[in-house]
Amino acid sequence: MRKIINDPVKVVADALRGLAAAHPGLRVDLEAGIVVRADAPRSGKVGLVSGGGSGHEPLHVGFVGHGMLDAACPGEVFTSPVPDQILAATAAVDGGAGVLHIVKNYTGDVLNFRLAADFAKDDEDIEVATVVVDDDVAVQDSTYTAGRRGTGATLFVEKIAGALAEEGAPLEAVAAVAREVNERTRSFGVALSPCTVPAAGRPTFELDPGEMELGIGIHGEPGRERVKAGSANEIVTAALTAIDADMPLRGSDTLVLVNGMGGTPLLEQYVAYGVASSWLADHGVTVARSLVGPYVTSLEMAGCMISVCRLTPELLRLWDAPVQTPALRWGR
């Protein structure tokens, strides 16, 4: 196993120790297993909490900060956070205006966030709204989900809802914009290699060097089909065709993420973005904003995911609003 770890079962705690040391602007509570903005809770501001299995960094811990999340609950690698963790994060960021839970659509995540929301309401009198992110067009149901999986749209939802919360909007409005972003976003991923969960010590699946998996999930669960490995043109065209078939893009102003899955060099991500940019122009789609890089990863998996959000002027304004987190920063 080619990993930089000490103990395979303590890798998340060890990483959180590093995160705490590297980012004094975050409050990392190792016992509770949560990462919180240093200035939380802020009175009158809706708190944003997300989380999920670790191994997708910088999602979510790298998106905690001004203009984005107030707290993240990292579970063990590819494992949902437990309700106590989510409850602790919810309580830590509640400034009296309620808390929004941003949940990727995986069965364990949805269940544990729901339990935590119930506890928060019943025991702590905190109002909680929930948005479930399910942007992946590849498969209807998967190993880990009923319905579509949540992938790249999560970043868009966290950024845009975070911007609106920062402006002091009430919980219903922040939840509504989060749902709107999810509804207007579609994603599709392609894997060229598997990844290895430290505690398991073996690859999540086998993939011949000459093959690729179309419509991969972010845990290496099966996608839509396994085909002969293709060129960047073929990979990107497959992804954008699948997205466009599900949500026609022509005539839209879009926000586009070309996301490295962890083991694909930035050089290749830019090759993919170049192809995507041409395809979109050829199909009458305007790219208003773009992001290229490893933002929603699957450990060291090789591959890329493309996410496209059909913007409105208001969503664009909120995307452009200042953000200051470890992994996303601009405008301030």
Add this chain to the structure above:
Amino acid sequence: MRKIINDPVKVVADALRGLAAAHPGLRVDLEAGIVVRADAPRSGKVGLVSGGGSGHEPLHVGFVGHGMLDAACPGEVFTSPVPDQILAATAAVDGGAGVLHIVKNYTGDVLNFRLAADFAKDDEDIEVATVVVDDDVAVQDSTYTAGRRGTGATLFVEKIAGALAEEGAPLEAVAAVAREVNERTRSFGVALSPCTVPAAGRPTFELDPGEMELGIGIHGEPGRERVKAGSANEIVTAALTAIDADMPLRGSDTLVLVNGMGGTPLLEQYVAYGVASSWLADHGVTVARSLVGPYVTSLEMAGCMISVCRLTPELLRLWDAPVQTPALRWGR
């Protein structure tokens, strides 16, 4: 080959097309093979030019922008840029105050930058100063160098010299601070897997899954020794011990980079940073600033590199100055 490319021999041009589409703030001249700040040349400002083989992204193309480089010259993968490229970049950023070449110490890079500097002086009457970066303590000479290799310090040199140039300092002062940063920085890298150059199609070296290469270069060239793969503690301790033996760190205020080589997940980079942070505290070293992420990569190589710069108050001030590039942004 698990790569997202179209044509192995056109991968750099294809990536530059994507870079141009993704970053309207950069001027990408595909014919000349250079990436230039959109507002260059700026009258009276020293121009900063760097470059080298591609495959180390975001270095250097991702560091072009306000407060850092004025231009980058990306060569083919792991191949020096040619003198014409460097000359074109030098001419494109010359605002009458001279140009600083920041050159990693590889034989081809040093030679081609020197030729370009001579052409610029003789044919275009542009004053050029050069700083050669050679921070890698692993080996005295390598496959590609006489003397030490240039690695992570390049980022520090580009950021800090870029900040001083942005303030309008003259060429001698910008060159002097660049040399000072190089002299005060040491780096050491460890590889857990090789990488594959697209045009070659096979790994740069062979490494058994149970082995690691200590003191690896950024092209997969041999390092100091090959040993049994160790824990994060062992890897980080080996790197910091080698750095400290070469440049005693006790009592220093430092800037620390824990750099992913491309194929190591961010989760593991934070594990490594946690170990580094403890080691430095235990050895009487203060970390004033830190950076964790894949900044100076070797395609999809697994591993990490640690760079430590002994700061002065002035270097810290320049590090903190605003920067706006695709890969490094803060403070504005």
